[in-house]
Amino acid sequence: MVTAMIRRFLLSLAALAAAVAATLPGAAMAERVRDLGQFQGVRSNQLTGYGIVVGLPGTGDDNLEYLTQAMKGVSGRMGLTLPAGVAPNLKNAAAVMITADLPAFAKPGQRIDVTVSTIGKAKSLRGGALILSPLYGADGQVYAMAQGNLAVGGLGISGRDGSNLTVNIPTVGRIADGASVERAVATGFDNNPVLRWNLFDADFLTAARVRDAINTRLPGTATVEDGVTLALTLPLDPNTRASVMAAIEMINVDPAETPARVIVNSRTGTVVINSAVRLSPAAISHGKLTVRVDENPTVVQPAPFSRGQTAVEQNSTLTADEEKRSVAMFQGGASLSKVVDALNMLGVTPSDLVAILEALKQAGALKAEMVVI
Known part of the structure:
Protein backbone atom coordinates (compact mmCIF):
# COMPACT_ATOMS: atom_id res chain seq x y z
CA MET A 1 0.00 0.00 0.00
CA VAL A 2 2.89 2.35 0.80
CA THR A 3 4.38 1.59 -2.61
CA ALA A 4 1.07 2.52 -4.31
CA MET A 5 0.91 5.81 -2.38
CA ILE A 6 4.48 6.65 -3.38
CA ARG A 7 3.67 5.84 -7.00
CA ARG A 8 0.62 8.11 -6.96
CA PHE A 9 2.67 10.89 -5.33
CA LEU A 10 5.37 10.63 -8.01
CA LEU A 11 2.79 10.67 -10.79
CA SER A 12 1.15 13.77 -9.32
CA LEU A 13 4.56 15.45 -8.98
CA ALA A 14 5.40 14.66 -12.59
CA ALA A 15 2.07 16.04 -13.79
CA LEU A 16 2.62 19.23 -11.78
CA ALA A 17 6.12 19.66 -13.18
CA ALA A 18 4.81 19.23 -16.74
CA ALA A 19 2.08 21.81 -16.16
CA VAL A 20 4.56 24.32 -14.73
CA ALA A 21 6.97 23.75 -17.61
CA ALA A 22 4.18 24.34 -20.11
CA THR A 23 3.43 27.76 -18.61
CA LEU A 24 7.01 29.00 -18.58
CA PRO A 25 7.77 31.72 -21.15
CA GLY A 26 9.75 30.63 -24.16
CA ALA A 27 8.71 27.00 -23.85
CA ALA A 28 8.62 25.68 -27.42
CA MET A 29 6.06 23.22 -28.65
CA ALA A 30 7.13 20.60 -31.17
CA GLU A 31 5.44 20.81 -34.57
CA ARG A 32 5.36 18.32 -37.40
CA VAL A 33 7.34 19.19 -40.50
CA ARG A 34 4.14 18.99 -42.57
CA ASP A 35 2.64 21.77 -40.42
CA LEU A 36 5.61 24.09 -40.96
CA GLY A 37 5.87 23.93 -44.76
CA GLN A 38 5.28 21.92 -47.90
CA PHE A 39 7.15 20.32 -50.79
CA GLN A 40 7.66 22.62 -53.76
CA GLY A 41 5.39 21.70 -56.68
CA VAL A 42 3.11 19.53 -54.54
CA ARG A 43 0.28 22.07 -54.42
CA SER A 44 -3.08 22.90 -55.91
CA ASN A 45 -3.49 25.07 -59.02
CA GLN A 46 -6.26 27.58 -59.72
CA LEU A 47 -8.54 27.16 -62.73
CA THR A 48 -10.97 29.71 -64.18
CA GLY A 49 -13.52 29.68 -66.96
CA TYR A 50 -16.48 31.50 -68.50
CA GLY A 51 -19.85 29.84 -68.98
CA ILE A 52 -23.61 30.08 -69.25
CA VAL A 53 -26.16 29.00 -66.63
CA VAL A 54 -29.59 28.16 -68.08
CA GLY A 55 -32.95 27.11 -66.66
CA LEU A 56 -33.39 30.12 -64.34
CA PRO A 57 -36.96 31.14 -63.38
CA GLY A 58 -36.74 34.64 -64.89
CA THR A 59 -33.82 35.77 -62.73
CA GLY A 60 -31.16 35.89 -65.46
CA ASP A 61 -29.25 38.65 -67.29
CA ASP A 62 -31.92 39.57 -69.90
CA ASN A 63 -30.30 41.11 -73.03
CA LEU A 64 -26.73 41.39 -71.74
CA GLU A 65 -24.57 41.76 -74.86
CA TYR A 66 -21.81 39.29 -74.05
CA LEU A 67 -24.38 36.79 -72.76
CA THR A 68 -26.27 37.08 -76.07
CA GLN A 69 -23.06 36.43 -78.01
CA ALA A 70 -22.22 33.46 -75.81
CA MET A 71 -25.68 31.98 -76.28
CA LYS A 72 -25.36 32.33 -80.05
CA GLY A 73 -22.02 30.51 -79.86
CA VAL A 74 -23.50 27.71 -77.76
CA SER A 75 -26.47 27.41 -80.10
CA GLY A 76 -24.12 27.28 -83.08
CA ARG A 77 -22.21 24.35 -81.56
CA MET A 78 -25.53 22.55 -81.20
CA GLY A 79 -26.40 23.12 -84.88
CA LEU A 80 -28.96 25.88 -84.17
CA THR A 81 -28.57 29.29 -85.82
CA LEU A 82 -30.34 32.19 -84.15
CA PRO A 83 -31.83 34.89 -86.41
CA ALA A 84 -29.35 37.66 -87.23
CA GLY A 85 -30.06 41.05 -85.66
CA VAL A 86 -32.50 39.59 -83.15
CA ALA A 87 -31.54 39.72 -79.47
CA PRO A 88 -33.11 36.73 -77.70
CA ASN A 89 -34.86 37.28 -74.38
CA LEU A 90 -32.45 35.63 -71.96
CA LYS A 91 -34.13 36.14 -68.58
CA ASN A 92 -33.71 32.41 -68.04
CA ALA A 93 -29.92 32.46 -68.57
CA ALA A 94 -26.94 34.14 -66.88
CA ALA A 95 -23.28 34.73 -67.76
CA VAL A 96 -21.02 33.34 -65.04
CA MET A 97 -17.38 32.97 -64.06
CA ILE A 98 -16.29 29.51 -62.94
CA THR A 99 -13.45 28.87 -60.48
CA ALA A 100 -11.93 25.64 -59.18
CA ASP A 101 -8.81 24.30 -57.47
CA LEU A 102 -6.96 21.48 -59.22
CA PRO A 103 -5.34 19.33 -56.49
CA ALA A 104 -1.77 18.09 -56.76
CA PHE A 105 -1.41 14.80 -58.68
CA ALA A 106 -4.99 15.05 -60.05
CA LYS A 107 -5.34 12.67 -63.00
CA PRO A 108 -7.62 12.79 -66.08
CA GLY A 109 -11.06 11.44 -65.25
CA GLN A 110 -11.07 12.55 -61.61
CA ARG A 111 -13.76 14.97 -60.44
CA ILE A 112 -13.31 18.32 -58.67
CA ASP A 113 -15.73 20.87 -57.17
CA VAL A 114 -16.44 24.17 -58.94
CA THR A 115 -17.84 27.53 -57.81
CA VAL A 116 -20.06 29.53 -60.16
CA SER A 117 -20.60 33.31 -59.77
CA THR A 118 -22.61 35.78 -61.83
CA ILE A 119 -20.85 38.64 -63.65
CA GLY A 120 -23.94 40.52 -64.87
CA LYS A 121 -27.29 41.61 -63.45
CA ALA A 122 -28.69 38.17 -62.74
CA LYS A 123 -30.64 38.16 -59.47
CA SER A 124 -30.31 34.48 -58.58
CA LEU A 125 -28.78 31.24 -59.86
CA ARG A 126 -31.21 29.03 -57.94
CA GLY A 127 -32.53 26.21 -60.11
CA GLY A 128 -29.97 26.75 -62.89
CA ALA A 129 -27.70 24.33 -64.73
CA LEU A 130 -24.22 25.10 -66.06
CA ILE A 131 -23.61 24.29 -69.73
CA LEU A 132 -20.39 22.43 -70.57
CA SER A 133 -17.54 24.96 -70.11
CA PRO A 134 -13.72 24.64 -70.28
CA LEU A 135 -11.57 25.61 -67.27
CA TYR A 136 -8.18 27.14 -68.01
CA GLY A 137 -4.93 27.25 -66.04
CA ALA A 138 -2.47 30.16 -65.84
CA ASP A 139 -0.72 28.85 -68.97
CA GLY A 140 -3.90 29.10 -71.07
CA GLN A 141 -4.35 25.33 -71.38
CA VAL A 142 -7.65 23.54 -70.70
CA TYR A 143 -7.30 21.36 -67.59
CA ALA A 144 -10.94 20.50 -66.83
CA MET A 145 -14.48 20.65 -68.21
CA ALA A 146 -17.34 21.79 -65.97
CA GLN A 147 -21.06 21.05 -66.19
CA GLY A 148 -23.94 20.28 -63.84
CA ASN A 149 -26.79 21.53 -61.67
CA LEU A 150 -26.02 24.28 -59.17
CA ALA A 151 -26.59 24.13 -55.43
CA VAL A 152 -27.33 27.68 -54.24
CA GLY A 153 -27.49 28.47 -50.53
CA GLY A 154 -28.92 31.99 -50.93
CA LEU A 155 -32.44 33.17 -51.65
CA GLY A 156 -33.76 36.39 -53.17
CA ILE A 157 -37.42 37.43 -53.46
CA SER A 158 -39.18 40.64 -54.51
CA GLY A 159 -42.68 42.11 -54.36
CA ARG A 160 -44.69 44.08 -56.89
CA ASP A 161 -44.18 47.28 -54.89
CA GLY A 162 -40.42 47.02 -55.43
CA SER A 163 -39.53 45.62 -51.99
CA ASN A 164 -36.75 43.03 -51.90
CA LEU A 165 -35.53 40.40 -49.46
CA THR A 166 -32.19 38.63 -49.86
CA VAL A 167 -30.95 35.77 -47.69
CA ASN A 168 -27.22 34.98 -48.00
CA ILE A 169 -25.85 35.25 -51.57
CA PRO A 170 -28.14 33.80 -54.29
CA THR A 171 -25.79 34.85 -57.12
CA VAL A 172 -23.09 32.30 -56.19
CA GLY A 173 -23.55 28.54 -56.49
CA ARG A 174 -21.48 25.39 -56.20
CA ILE A 175 -21.40 22.12 -58.11
CA ALA A 176 -19.99 19.19 -56.15
CA ASP A 177 -17.79 17.07 -58.46
CA GLY A 178 -18.91 19.44 -61.19
CA ALA A 179 -15.77 19.27 -63.34
CA SER A 180 -13.85 16.41 -64.91
CA VAL A 181 -10.05 16.69 -65.02
CA GLU A 182 -8.74 16.48 -68.60
CA ARG A 183 -5.02 17.19 -68.12
CA ALA A 184 -2.53 16.46 -65.32
CA VAL A 185 -0.06 19.05 -64.00
CA ALA A 186 3.61 18.04 -63.91
CA THR A 187 5.06 18.32 -60.38
CA GLY A 188 8.60 17.03 -60.91
CA PHE A 189 8.01 14.44 -58.21
CA ASP A 190 8.99 11.47 -60.35
CA ASN A 191 12.06 12.71 -62.27
CA ASN A 192 13.87 15.34 -60.16
CA PRO A 193 16.63 13.92 -57.92
CA VAL A 194 16.43 16.96 -55.61
CA LEU A 195 13.10 18.06 -54.16
CA ARG A 196 12.70 21.38 -52.40
CA TRP A 197 10.71 21.94 -49.23
CA ASN A 198 9.53 25.46 -48.38
CA LEU A 199 8.62 26.96 -45.01
CA PHE A 200 5.30 28.77 -44.79
CA ASP A 201 7.06 31.64 -42.96
CA ALA A 202 10.69 32.57 -43.59
CA ASP A 203 12.93 31.93 -40.56
CA PHE A 204 16.60 30.89 -40.65
CA LEU A 205 16.53 29.28 -37.21
CA THR A 206 13.48 27.17 -38.01
CA ALA A 207 14.99 26.16 -41.36
CA ALA A 208 18.20 25.08 -39.60
CA ARG A 209 16.26 23.09 -37.01
CA VAL A 210 14.24 21.32 -39.70
CA ARG A 211 17.47 20.47 -41.54
CA ASP A 212 19.06 19.07 -38.39
CA ALA A 213 15.95 17.03 -37.54
CA ILE A 214 15.82 15.52 -41.03
CA ASN A 215 19.55 14.75 -41.11
CA THR A 216 19.32 13.11 -37.69
CA ARG A 217 16.69 10.76 -39.08
CA LEU A 218 18.11 10.51 -42.64
CA PRO A 219 21.82 11.57 -42.63
CA GLY A 220 22.96 13.71 -45.56
CA THR A 221 19.47 14.32 -46.92
CA ALA A 222 18.78 18.00 -46.26
CA THR A 223 20.68 21.24 -46.91
CA VAL A 224 19.50 24.82 -46.34
CA GLU A 225 19.33 27.03 -49.43
CA ASP A 226 17.89 30.14 -47.74
CA GLY A 227 15.54 31.18 -44.95
CA VAL A 228 12.63 29.38 -46.62
CA THR A 229 13.92 26.52 -48.77
CA LEU A 230 15.58 23.20 -47.96
CA ALA A 231 16.98 20.97 -50.73
CA LEU A 232 16.29 17.28 -50.12
CA THR A 233 18.23 14.56 -51.94
CA LEU A 234 15.81 11.65 -52.27
CA PRO A 235 15.89 8.30 -54.11
CA LEU A 236 14.33 8.29 -57.60
CA ASP A 237 12.27 5.15 -57.09
CA PRO A 238 8.67 6.45 -56.62
CA ASN A 239 7.89 3.81 -54.00
CA THR A 240 10.89 4.66 -51.84
CA ARG A 241 10.57 8.40 -52.47
CA ALA A 242 6.95 8.47 -51.28
CA SER A 243 7.89 6.57 -48.11
CA VAL A 244 10.79 8.95 -47.37
CA MET A 245 8.61 12.04 -47.95
CA ALA A 246 5.93 10.65 -45.64
CA ALA A 247 8.54 9.98 -42.94
CA ILE A 248 9.99 13.50 -43.30
CA GLU A 249 6.56 15.13 -42.94
CA MET A 250 5.95 13.35 -39.61
CA ILE A 251 9.26 14.43 -37.98
CA ASN A 252 8.75 16.69 -34.95
CA VAL A 253 10.65 20.00 -34.84
CA ASP A 254 10.78 22.80 -32.26
CA PRO A 255 10.25 25.95 -34.39
CA ALA A 256 11.89 29.24 -33.50
CA GLU A 257 9.90 31.69 -31.39
CA THR A 258 7.89 34.04 -33.57
CA PRO A 259 9.11 37.66 -33.87
CA ALA A 260 7.56 40.23 -31.55
CA VAL A 299 -36.86 83.07 -29.66
CA VAL A 300 -37.17 86.82 -28.85
CA GLN A 301 -40.50 88.52 -29.54
CA PRO A 302 -40.76 92.33 -30.20
CA ALA A 303 -42.77 94.57 -27.88
CA PRO A 304 -46.46 95.05 -28.73
CA PHE A 305 -47.25 97.73 -31.35
CA SER A 306 -43.54 98.09 -32.13
CA ARG A 307 -41.93 97.74 -35.52
CA GLY A 308 -39.53 95.11 -34.29
CA GLN A 309 -39.21 91.61 -35.79
CA THR A 310 -39.12 88.21 -34.17
CA ALA A 311 -35.52 87.03 -33.84
CA VAL A 312 -33.59 83.99 -32.61
CA GLU A 313 -30.99 84.66 -29.94
Whole structure:
Protein backbone atom coordinates (compact mmCIF):
# COMPACT_ATOMS: atom_id res chain seq x y z
CA MET A 1 0.00 0.00 0.00
CA VAL A 2 2.89 2.35 0.80
CA THR A 3 4.38 1.59 -2.61
CA ALA A 4 1.07 2.52 -4.31
CA MET A 5 0.91 5.81 -2.38
CA ILE A 6 4.48 6.65 -3.38
CA ARG A 7 3.67 5.84 -7.00
CA ARG A 8 0.62 8.11 -6.96
CA PHE A 9 2.67 10.89 -5.33
CA LEU A 10 5.37 10.63 -8.01
CA LEU A 11 2.79 10.67 -10.79
CA SER A 12 1.15 13.77 -9.32
CA LEU A 13 4.56 15.45 -8.98
CA ALA A 14 5.40 14.66 -12.59
CA ALA A 15 2.07 16.04 -13.79
CA LEU A 16 2.62 19.23 -11.78
CA ALA A 17 6.12 19.66 -13.18
CA ALA A 18 4.81 19.23 -16.74
CA ALA A 19 2.08 21.81 -16.16
CA VAL A 20 4.56 24.32 -14.73
CA ALA A 21 6.97 23.75 -17.61
CA ALA A 22 4.18 24.34 -20.11
CA THR A 23 3.43 27.76 -18.61
CA LEU A 24 7.01 29.00 -18.58
CA PRO A 25 7.77 31.72 -21.15
CA GLY A 26 9.75 30.63 -24.16
CA ALA A 27 8.71 27.00 -23.85
CA ALA A 28 8.62 25.68 -27.42
CA MET A 29 6.06 23.22 -28.65
CA ALA A 30 7.13 20.60 -31.17
CA GLU A 31 5.44 20.81 -34.57
CA ARG A 32 5.36 18.32 -37.40
CA VAL A 33 7.34 19.19 -40.50
CA ARG A 34 4.14 18.99 -42.57
CA ASP A 35 2.64 21.77 -40.42
CA LEU A 36 5.61 24.09 -40.96
CA GLY A 37 5.87 23.93 -44.76
CA GLN A 38 5.28 21.92 -47.90
CA PHE A 39 7.15 20.32 -50.79
CA GLN A 40 7.66 22.62 -53.76
CA GLY A 41 5.39 21.70 -56.68
CA VAL A 42 3.11 19.53 -54.54
CA ARG A 43 0.28 22.07 -54.42
CA SER A 44 -3.08 22.90 -55.91
CA ASN A 45 -3.49 25.07 -59.02
CA GLN A 46 -6.26 27.58 -59.72
CA LEU A 47 -8.54 27.16 -62.73
CA THR A 48 -10.97 29.71 -64.18
CA GLY A 49 -13.52 29.68 -66.96
CA TYR A 50 -16.48 31.50 -68.50
CA GLY A 51 -19.85 29.84 -68.98
CA ILE A 52 -23.61 30.08 -69.25
CA VAL A 53 -26.16 29.00 -66.63
CA VAL A 54 -29.59 28.16 -68.08
CA GLY A 55 -32.95 27.11 -66.66
CA LEU A 56 -33.39 30.12 -64.34
CA PRO A 57 -36.96 31.14 -63.38
CA GLY A 58 -36.74 34.64 -64.89
CA THR A 59 -33.82 35.77 -62.73
CA GLY A 60 -31.16 35.89 -65.46
CA ASP A 61 -29.25 38.65 -67.29
CA ASP A 62 -31.92 39.57 -69.90
CA ASN A 63 -30.30 41.11 -73.03
CA LEU A 64 -26.73 41.39 -71.74
CA GLU A 65 -24.57 41.76 -74.86
CA TYR A 66 -21.81 39.29 -74.05
CA LEU A 67 -24.38 36.79 -72.76
CA THR A 68 -26.27 37.08 -76.07
CA GLN A 69 -23.06 36.43 -78.01
CA ALA A 70 -22.22 33.46 -75.81
CA MET A 71 -25.68 31.98 -76.28
CA LYS A 72 -25.36 32.33 -80.05
CA GLY A 73 -22.02 30.51 -79.86
CA VAL A 74 -23.50 27.71 -77.76
CA SER A 75 -26.47 27.41 -80.10
CA GLY A 76 -24.12 27.28 -83.08
CA ARG A 77 -22.21 24.35 -81.56
CA MET A 78 -25.53 22.55 -81.20
CA GLY A 79 -26.40 23.12 -84.88
CA LEU A 80 -28.96 25.88 -84.17
CA THR A 81 -28.57 29.29 -85.82
CA LEU A 82 -30.34 32.19 -84.15
CA PRO A 83 -31.83 34.89 -86.41
CA ALA A 84 -29.35 37.66 -87.23
CA GLY A 85 -30.06 41.05 -85.66
CA VAL A 86 -32.50 39.59 -83.15
CA ALA A 87 -31.54 39.72 -79.47
CA PRO A 88 -33.11 36.73 -77.70
CA ASN A 89 -34.86 37.28 -74.38
CA LEU A 90 -32.45 35.63 -71.96
CA LYS A 91 -34.13 36.14 -68.58
CA ASN A 92 -33.71 32.41 -68.04
CA ALA A 93 -29.92 32.46 -68.57
CA ALA A 94 -26.94 34.14 -66.88
CA ALA A 95 -23.28 34.73 -67.76
CA VAL A 96 -21.02 33.34 -65.04
CA MET A 97 -17.38 32.97 -64.06
CA ILE A 98 -16.29 29.51 -62.94
CA THR A 99 -13.45 28.87 -60.48
CA ALA A 100 -11.93 25.64 -59.18
CA ASP A 101 -8.81 24.30 -57.47
CA LEU A 102 -6.96 21.48 -59.22
CA PRO A 103 -5.34 19.33 -56.49
CA ALA A 104 -1.77 18.09 -56.76
CA PHE A 105 -1.41 14.80 -58.68
CA ALA A 106 -4.99 15.05 -60.05
CA LYS A 107 -5.34 12.67 -63.00
CA PRO A 108 -7.62 12.79 -66.08
CA GLY A 109 -11.06 11.44 -65.25
CA GLN A 110 -11.07 12.55 -61.61
CA ARG A 111 -13.76 14.97 -60.44
CA ILE A 112 -13.31 18.32 -58.67
CA ASP A 113 -15.73 20.87 -57.17
CA VAL A 114 -16.44 24.17 -58.94
CA THR A 115 -17.84 27.53 -57.81
CA VAL A 116 -20.06 29.53 -60.16
CA SER A 117 -20.60 33.31 -59.77
CA THR A 118 -22.61 35.78 -61.83
CA ILE A 119 -20.85 38.64 -63.65
CA GLY A 120 -23.94 40.52 -64.87
CA LYS A 121 -27.29 41.61 -63.45
CA ALA A 122 -28.69 38.17 -62.74
CA LYS A 123 -30.64 38.16 -59.47
CA SER A 124 -30.31 34.48 -58.58
CA LEU A 125 -28.78 31.24 -59.86
CA ARG A 126 -31.21 29.03 -57.94
CA GLY A 127 -32.53 26.21 -60.11
CA GLY A 128 -29.97 26.75 -62.89
CA ALA A 129 -27.70 24.33 -64.73
CA LEU A 130 -24.22 25.10 -66.06
CA ILE A 131 -23.61 24.29 -69.73
CA LEU A 132 -20.39 22.43 -70.57
CA SER A 133 -17.54 24.96 -70.11
CA PRO A 134 -13.72 24.64 -70.28
CA LEU A 135 -11.57 25.61 -67.27
CA TYR A 136 -8.18 27.14 -68.01
CA GLY A 137 -4.93 27.25 -66.04
CA ALA A 138 -2.47 30.16 -65.84
CA ASP A 139 -0.72 28.85 -68.97
CA GLY A 140 -3.90 29.10 -71.07
CA GLN A 141 -4.35 25.33 -71.38
CA VAL A 142 -7.65 23.54 -70.70
CA TYR A 143 -7.30 21.36 -67.59
CA ALA A 144 -10.94 20.50 -66.83
CA MET A 145 -14.48 20.65 -68.21
CA ALA A 146 -17.34 21.79 -65.97
CA GLN A 147 -21.06 21.05 -66.19
CA GLY A 148 -23.94 20.28 -63.84
CA ASN A 149 -26.79 21.53 -61.67
CA LEU A 150 -26.02 24.28 -59.17
CA ALA A 151 -26.59 24.13 -55.43
CA VAL A 152 -27.33 27.68 -54.24
CA GLY A 153 -27.49 28.47 -50.53
CA GLY A 154 -28.92 31.99 -50.93
CA LEU A 155 -32.44 33.17 -51.65
CA GLY A 156 -33.76 36.39 -53.17
CA ILE A 157 -37.42 37.43 -53.46
CA SER A 158 -39.18 40.64 -54.51
CA GLY A 159 -42.68 42.11 -54.36
CA ARG A 160 -44.69 44.08 -56.89
CA ASP A 161 -44.18 47.28 -54.89
CA GLY A 162 -40.42 47.02 -55.43
CA SER A 163 -39.53 45.62 -51.99
CA ASN A 164 -36.75 43.03 -51.90
CA LEU A 165 -35.53 40.40 -49.46
CA THR A 166 -32.19 38.63 -49.86
CA VAL A 167 -30.95 35.77 -47.69
CA ASN A 168 -27.22 34.98 -48.00
CA ILE A 169 -25.85 35.25 -51.57
CA PRO A 170 -28.14 33.80 -54.29
CA THR A 171 -25.79 34.85 -57.12
CA VAL A 172 -23.09 32.30 -56.19
CA GLY A 173 -23.55 28.54 -56.49
CA ARG A 174 -21.48 25.39 -56.20
CA ILE A 175 -21.40 22.12 -58.11
CA ALA A 176 -19.99 19.19 -56.15
CA ASP A 177 -17.79 17.07 -58.46
CA GLY A 178 -18.91 19.44 -61.19
CA ALA A 179 -15.77 19.27 -63.34
CA SER A 180 -13.85 16.41 -64.91
CA VAL A 181 -10.05 16.69 -65.02
CA GLU A 182 -8.74 16.48 -68.60
CA ARG A 183 -5.02 17.19 -68.12
CA ALA A 184 -2.53 16.46 -65.32
CA VAL A 185 -0.06 19.05 -64.00
CA ALA A 186 3.61 18.04 -63.91
CA THR A 187 5.06 18.32 -60.38
CA GLY A 188 8.60 17.03 -60.91
CA PHE A 189 8.01 14.44 -58.21
CA ASP A 190 8.99 11.47 -60.35
CA ASN A 191 12.06 12.71 -62.27
CA ASN A 192 13.87 15.34 -60.16
CA PRO A 193 16.63 13.92 -57.92
CA VAL A 194 16.43 16.96 -55.61
CA LEU A 195 13.10 18.06 -54.16
CA ARG A 196 12.70 21.38 -52.40
CA TRP A 197 10.71 21.94 -49.23
CA ASN A 198 9.53 25.46 -48.38
CA LEU A 199 8.62 26.96 -45.01
CA PHE A 200 5.30 28.77 -44.79
CA ASP A 201 7.06 31.64 -42.96
CA ALA A 202 10.69 32.57 -43.59
CA ASP A 203 12.93 31.93 -40.56
CA PHE A 204 16.60 30.89 -40.65
CA LEU A 205 16.53 29.28 -37.21
CA THR A 206 13.48 27.17 -38.01
CA ALA A 207 14.99 26.16 -41.36
CA ALA A 208 18.20 25.08 -39.60
CA ARG A 209 16.26 23.09 -37.01
CA VAL A 210 14.24 21.32 -39.70
CA ARG A 211 17.47 20.47 -41.54
CA ASP A 212 19.06 19.07 -38.39
CA ALA A 213 15.95 17.03 -37.54
CA ILE A 214 15.82 15.52 -41.03
CA ASN A 215 19.55 14.75 -41.11
CA THR A 216 19.32 13.11 -37.69
CA ARG A 217 16.69 10.76 -39.08
CA LEU A 218 18.11 10.51 -42.64
CA PRO A 219 21.82 11.57 -42.63
CA GLY A 220 22.96 13.71 -45.56
CA THR A 221 19.47 14.32 -46.92
CA ALA A 222 18.78 18.00 -46.26
CA THR A 223 20.68 21.24 -46.91
CA VAL A 224 19.50 24.82 -46.34
CA GLU A 225 19.33 27.03 -49.43
CA ASP A 226 17.89 30.14 -47.74
CA GLY A 227 15.54 31.18 -44.95
CA VAL A 228 12.63 29.38 -46.62
CA THR A 229 13.92 26.52 -48.77
CA LEU A 230 15.58 23.20 -47.96
CA ALA A 231 16.98 20.97 -50.73
CA LEU A 232 16.29 17.28 -50.12
CA THR A 233 18.23 14.56 -51.94
CA LEU A 234 15.81 11.65 -52.27
CA PRO A 235 15.89 8.30 -54.11
CA LEU A 236 14.33 8.29 -57.60
CA ASP A 237 12.27 5.15 -57.09
CA PRO A 238 8.67 6.45 -56.62
CA ASN A 239 7.89 3.81 -54.00
CA THR A 240 10.89 4.66 -51.84
CA ARG A 241 10.57 8.40 -52.47
CA ALA A 242 6.95 8.47 -51.28
CA SER A 243 7.89 6.57 -48.11
CA VAL A 244 10.79 8.95 -47.37
CA MET A 245 8.61 12.04 -47.95
CA ALA A 246 5.93 10.65 -45.64
CA ALA A 247 8.54 9.98 -42.94
CA ILE A 248 9.99 13.50 -43.30
CA GLU A 249 6.56 15.13 -42.94
CA MET A 250 5.95 13.35 -39.61
CA ILE A 251 9.26 14.43 -37.98
CA ASN A 252 8.75 16.69 -34.95
CA VAL A 253 10.65 20.00 -34.84
CA ASP A 254 10.78 22.80 -32.26
CA PRO A 255 10.25 25.95 -34.39
CA ALA A 256 11.89 29.24 -33.50
CA GLU A 257 9.90 31.69 -31.39
CA THR A 258 7.89 34.04 -33.57
CA PRO A 259 9.11 37.66 -33.87
CA ALA A 260 7.56 40.23 -31.55
CA ARG A 261 4.50 41.51 -33.39
CA VAL A 262 1.42 43.64 -32.66
CA ILE A 263 -1.51 43.18 -35.07
CA VAL A 264 -4.08 45.98 -35.34
CA ASN A 265 -7.33 45.63 -37.29
CA SER A 266 -8.23 49.21 -38.16
CA ARG A 267 -11.77 48.28 -39.21
CA THR A 268 -12.90 46.40 -36.11
CA GLY A 269 -10.53 47.85 -33.50
CA THR A 270 -9.13 44.40 -32.67
CA VAL A 271 -5.60 44.40 -31.23
CA VAL A 272 -3.56 41.18 -30.88
CA ILE A 273 -0.19 41.11 -29.09
CA ASN A 274 1.89 37.94 -29.26
CA SER A 275 3.85 36.53 -26.35
CA ALA A 276 7.25 37.67 -27.70
CA VAL A 277 6.46 41.37 -27.13
CA ARG A 278 8.63 42.99 -24.43
CA LEU A 279 8.87 46.55 -23.19
CA SER A 280 11.80 48.69 -22.13
CA PRO A 281 11.33 50.85 -19.01
CA ALA A 282 8.51 53.31 -19.70
CA ALA A 283 5.77 55.25 -17.93
CA ILE A 284 2.32 55.77 -19.43
CA SER A 285 -0.33 58.28 -18.47
CA HIS A 286 -3.43 58.25 -20.61
CA GLY A 287 -6.23 60.77 -20.13
CA LYS A 288 -9.45 61.46 -21.95
CA LEU A 289 -10.50 64.98 -22.83
CA THR A 290 -14.22 65.56 -23.56
CA VAL A 291 -15.39 68.85 -25.09
CA ARG A 292 -19.15 69.48 -25.19
CA VAL A 293 -21.02 72.25 -26.97
CA ASP A 294 -24.71 72.77 -26.05
CA GLU A 295 -26.80 75.08 -28.22
CA ASN A 296 -29.98 76.51 -26.62
CA PRO A 297 -31.43 79.08 -29.06
CA THR A 298 -34.10 81.44 -27.63
CA VAL A 299 -36.86 83.07 -29.66
CA VAL A 300 -37.17 86.82 -28.85
CA GLN A 301 -40.50 88.52 -29.54
CA PRO A 302 -40.76 92.33 -30.20
CA ALA A 303 -42.77 94.57 -27.88
CA PRO A 304 -46.46 95.05 -28.73
CA PHE A 305 -47.25 97.73 -31.35
CA SER A 306 -43.54 98.09 -32.13
CA ARG A 307 -41.93 97.74 -35.52
CA GLY A 308 -39.53 95.11 -34.29
CA GLN A 309 -39.21 91.61 -35.79
CA THR A 310 -39.12 88.21 -34.17
CA ALA A 311 -35.52 87.03 -33.84
CA VAL A 312 -33.59 83.99 -32.61
CA GLU A 313 -30.99 84.66 -29.94
CA GLN A 314 -28.16 82.13 -29.82
CA ASN A 315 -27.19 80.73 -26.42
CA SER A 316 -24.16 78.44 -26.35
CA THR A 317 -22.66 76.57 -23.40
CA LEU A 318 -19.10 75.21 -23.70
CA THR A 319 -17.71 72.65 -21.24
CA ALA A 320 -14.47 70.67 -21.18
CA ASP A 321 -13.87 67.69 -18.91
CA GLU A 322 -10.61 65.79 -18.58
CA GLU A 323 -10.58 62.48 -16.77
CA LYS A 324 -7.78 61.95 -14.29
CA ARG A 325 -5.90 58.72 -14.86
CA SER A 326 -3.03 57.20 -12.93
CA VAL A 327 0.43 56.63 -14.36
CA ALA A 328 1.45 53.05 -15.19
CA MET A 329 5.14 52.20 -14.85
CA PHE A 330 6.69 49.36 -16.89
CA GLN A 331 9.93 47.79 -15.73
CA GLY A 332 12.48 46.68 -18.31
CA GLY A 333 11.52 43.42 -20.05
CA ALA A 334 7.87 43.56 -19.02
CA SER A 335 6.02 40.56 -20.39
CA LEU A 336 2.72 40.41 -22.25
CA SER A 337 0.74 39.65 -19.09
CA LYS A 338 2.13 42.72 -17.29
CA VAL A 339 1.44 44.91 -20.31
CA VAL A 340 -2.19 43.74 -20.41
CA ASP A 341 -2.64 44.20 -16.65
CA ALA A 342 -1.31 47.74 -16.75
CA LEU A 343 -3.42 48.75 -19.75
CA ASN A 344 -6.51 47.25 -18.11
CA MET A 345 -5.74 49.33 -15.02
CA LEU A 346 -5.75 52.45 -17.21
CA GLY A 347 -9.12 51.35 -18.64
CA VAL A 348 -8.16 51.96 -22.26
CA THR A 349 -10.42 51.26 -25.23
CA PRO A 350 -9.12 49.48 -28.37
CA SER A 351 -8.57 52.81 -30.17
CA ASP A 352 -6.74 54.19 -27.11
CA LEU A 353 -4.64 51.01 -26.97
CA VAL A 354 -3.49 51.55 -30.57
CA ALA A 355 -2.48 55.12 -29.76
CA ILE A 356 -0.53 53.98 -26.68
CA LEU A 357 1.29 51.22 -28.57
CA GLU A 358 2.23 53.61 -31.38
CA ALA A 359 3.54 56.12 -28.83
CA LEU A 360 5.58 53.40 -27.08
CA LYS A 361 7.11 52.37 -30.40
CA GLN A 362 7.98 55.99 -31.23
CA ALA A 363 9.58 56.35 -27.79
CA GLY A 364 11.69 53.24 -28.44
CA ALA A 365 10.18 51.29 -25.54
CA LEU A 366 8.25 48.81 -27.70
CA LYS A 367 10.51 46.47 -29.63
CA ALA A 368 7.93 44.88 -31.91
CA GLU A 369 6.61 45.07 -35.45
CA MET A 370 3.32 46.96 -35.80
CA VAL A 371 1.09 45.42 -38.48
CA VAL A 372 -2.11 47.25 -39.48
CA ILE A 373 -4.63 45.20 -41.45
